[in-house]
Amino acid sequence: MDDLTTLARHHLDQAKADPHGRSAHLFLHDGPLRQSVIAMVSGCELNEHNAPPAASLQVLHGHVRLTGGGDRMDLIAGQVQELPHERHGLRALEDSVVLLTAVTATHGCPTPYEEDTAAA
Template sequence: MHTLVDIAAAAAEELERARTSPHGRSARALLHDGALRHTLLAILDGQVLGDHAKPAAATLHVLSGTFVVHSGEAELRLGPGQLAVLPGPRHDVTAEGDAAGILTTVAG
């Protein structure tokens, strides 16, 4: 059986969870297939997902808001509808506006 996800509804739910979180962010697994993982990430305006290591491979597809990713001196700004490979080996993420996106990773 195939798993279907209503992305718009899931993003709205995750943003609502972020609004009730003391950290202003929330995430949940959407789909997972072997080492491939799709995670819905919601971060409220001005909140930060602190410095962390990048998995073996990672992309971010922005659904709403803007994510600003810093890796060393480099800055990557992603807005709605944009998809990019996340920089590494370490980075942090800040939201401008309440932001939601799909983080796709390959664990390894």
């Protein structure tokens, strides 16, 4: 079992020592499900990149700005947001740690709801 508080502290310390100002760690990988801790020092940016089929971002520490499609949204510790299904980026407005939860594939895997309705 991983402790998010410990991971957040550790990776924020690593981000502060990193020349690029960030540190990331994939700590859960179960089929198409991925969870990663991403730490970024104030001013650090993740340039726009493609979105997975489904994902959310939870701020564990700090203040970040999520950008994409001409929109921007500021998030603070304790807030969680679905990621846009388009190219998006992230900027740390202060030293920050986020929890990224992503589903990398959705095709061919029926959900429990789909299995229940198919049997009815």
